[in-house]
Amino acid sequence: MESSGKRQKKVSVGKQIDRLSGLPDDVLIHILSFLPTKLSVSTSILARRWRFLWAHVPNLDFDSQTHNTERSFADIINRVIMLRKVQSINTFRICCSDNCRVYKLETWLATAVAHNVQTLDLRFDYHVMFPRCIFTCETLVDLRFRGFLGYFSPGDIIRLTSLKKLHLTFDKYWYCDRNLPHLLSGCPVLEELIIDGVVDQYKHKYIISSPSIKRLMLNFQCNTYDSQSCAYRLVITAPSLRYFQLIDCFPGYILCERLSSLIEADVSFNNCKVVGEDYSYTLSVLGKLDVVSNVKSLKLSSGIVFNLSAFGDRSISFDNLTKLELDAHWLILTKFLEIANNLQVIILRKVDTRLKHWMEPKQVPKCLISHLTIIRIDGMGRTKQEFDMVRYLLRNALVLKKMEIFSGPNAIDFKQNLMRSREFLRFSVDLWHVSLLSFEIVWG
Structure with missing residues (x-):
C-alpha cells in the first residue's frame, strides 16, 4: 500500500x-x-x-550547430516553412556555420518578407552576400547581419521604411565607404546602428549619415600586429544622436559637426600593440574625446599610458559633464578635474598606478570647489599613490557628500594589511579634518 x-x-x-x-x-x-x-x-x-x-x-529560429540529425539543415528549414500555419512571421533567425546554397537562402528570406517579417537575424561563419531580397522589406524593424556586405550598385533600390535597429558584423573589407551611406539612405527612421568589424591593412573610411539615429555603437578591432597601418577615417553626421559607444584599438580620426544632442558616451581605448607613450596615438585619442566633449555622462576606459606632451598640445573642455566613470591612469583623472568644471560624480572602476606619483592639478579645480558630491573607488589597493589621490580629493572637494571605497578581491587580507599600513594611519588622521555625510570602505 x-x-x-x-x-x-x-x-x-x-x-x-x-x-x-x-x-x-x-x-x-x-x-x-x-x-x-x-x-x-x-x-x-x-x-x-x-x-x-x-x-x-510566429518566430522561426534555426541554428546549424544544434543540428545532429540525418536530414540536412536546409531540408529541415524547408519542411518547417512548408508545414507552418500562421500567416505572419515576427522573427526569422538563421545561424549557419556550413555553406548554404545562395538560392535557398534567398527563397527562405523571400518567404519571410512575403509574410511581413519584423525581425531578421542572419549570422554566417562564411562569406555570404547581403541578400538583395530584403532591400525593400517595408515591415522590417530589426535587422542583424553577420557576413559580407558585398558591393551595392547605384541602381540598387533600398527602401527599409520601418527599420529602427541595424546591427552589422563583418571580418573583412566590405566597401564600407560606398555601401554604408547607400544603405543608411534607405532607412529613414533608423534609431540604433551597431557596427562590429575587424579592420585590416586597408585605410577604411566610414561615412555615417542619418538624421534619425539616436544610438551609435562602433567596435573596431585590428587583425594585424602593425596597428599603425590600420588608421581609419570616420565621418559622422547625426544631429539626433544621444548615445555613442566607441571601442577603438588603433589610430584614426573622426570628422563630424558638434553633436549637440549627445548626452552619454562610452569610449574605450585599448591599443596593446602601441609600445610606449606613443605621441600620434595619444593625439588620435584626444581628437576622438573632443568629439564627445558635449556629453553629460562619460564612461572612459584606457589601457595605454598617454604621452604627456600631447596633452599640452590639445585643448579640450567638458563643460556639460556631470558624471565620469573612469578606468585609466592618474593623468586622465587629473585632466578631467581641470577641464570638467561641473563634474558631480566620479566613479573609478580601476586605479592604474603605472605612473609613479599622483599627479596633482596645478591649482584646485572648480569642480572640486563647487560641484563634486560623490566619489566611488572600486578595487582600491594600499599603495601610497592611491592614498595620495584620495587625500587630495578629500581635502579639496569642499561640497563632497559621499565617498565609497571598495577593496575588491582578497578582502580579508586586504583589510588586515591595510589596517597595519602607515598610509592608512595617515589617511585616518586626515579624515578628522573633512566633513562628509557618508564615508564607507567596503571590504570585498
Whole structure:
C-alpha cells in the first residue's frame, strides 16, 4: 500500500501537468515562441493537442550547430516553412556555420518578407552576400547581419521604411565607404546602428549619415600586429544622436559637426600593440574625446599610458559633464578635474598606478570647489599613490557628500594589511579634518 506522502506527491505533479494543459492555445503558442524552432517542434510528441501547436508560432529560429540529425539543415528549414500555419512571421533567425546554397537562402528570406517579417537575424561563419531580397522589406524593424556586405550598385533600390535597429558584423573589407551611406539612405527612421568589424591593412573610411539615429555603437578591432597601418577615417553626421559607444584599438580620426544632442558616451581605448607613450596615438585619442566633449555622462576606459606632451598640445573642455566613470591612469583623472568644471560624480572602476606619483592639478579645480558630491573607488589597493589621490580629493572637494571605497578581491587580507599600513594611519588622521555625510570602505 502506498504511503500518503507518495500519493500527495503524485497529486501535486498531476496538478502541475493539468495547470499547463489547461492554458489556452494562444498562451502555449506564446510560450513556444521563446524556444528555438528545434525545441518547439519537438513538443509535438507530448500529446495530440500539442502536435501542430508549433506550426502556429510566429518566430522561426534555426541554428546549424544544434543540428545532429540525418536530414540536412536546409531540408529541415524547408519542411518547417512548408508545414507552418500562421500567416505572419515576427522573427526569422538563421545561424549557419556550413555553406548554404545562395538560392535557398534567398527563397527562405523571400518567404519571410512575403509574410511581413519584423525581425531578421542572419549570422554566417562564411562569406555570404547581403541578400538583395530584403532591400525593400517595408515591415522590417530589426535587422542583424553577420557576413559580407558585398558591393551595392547605384541602381540598387533600398527602401527599409520601418527599420529602427541595424546591427552589422563583418571580418573583412566590405566597401564600407560606398555601401554604408547607400544603405543608411534607405532607412529613414533608423534609431540604433551597431557596427562590429575587424579592420585590416586597408585605410577604411566610414561615412555615417542619418538624421534619425539616436544610438551609435562602433567596435573596431585590428587583425594585424602593425596597428599603425590600420588608421581609419570616420565621418559622422547625426544631429539626433544621444548615445555613442566607441571601442577603438588603433589610430584614426573622426570628422563630424558638434553633436549637440549627445548626452552619454562610452569610449574605450585599448591599443596593446602601441609600445610606449606613443605621441600620434595619444593625439588620435584626444581628437576622438573632443568629439564627445558635449556629453553629460562619460564612461572612459584606457589601457595605454598617454604621452604627456600631447596633452599640452590639445585643448579640450567638458563643460556639460556631470558624471565620469573612469578606468585609466592618474593623468586622465587629473585632466578631467581641470577641464570638467561641473563634474558631480566620479566613479573609478580601476586605479592604474603605472605612473609613479599622483599627479596633482596645478591649482584646485572648480569642480572640486563647487560641484563634486560623490566619489566611488572600486578595487582600491594600499599603495601610497592611491592614498595620495584620495587625500587630495578629500581635502579639496569642499561640497563632497559621499565617498565609497571598495577593496575588491582578497578582502580579508586586504583589510588586515591595510589596517597595519602607515598610509592608512595617515589617511585616518586626515579624515578628522573633512566633513562628509557618508564615508564607507567596503571590504570585498
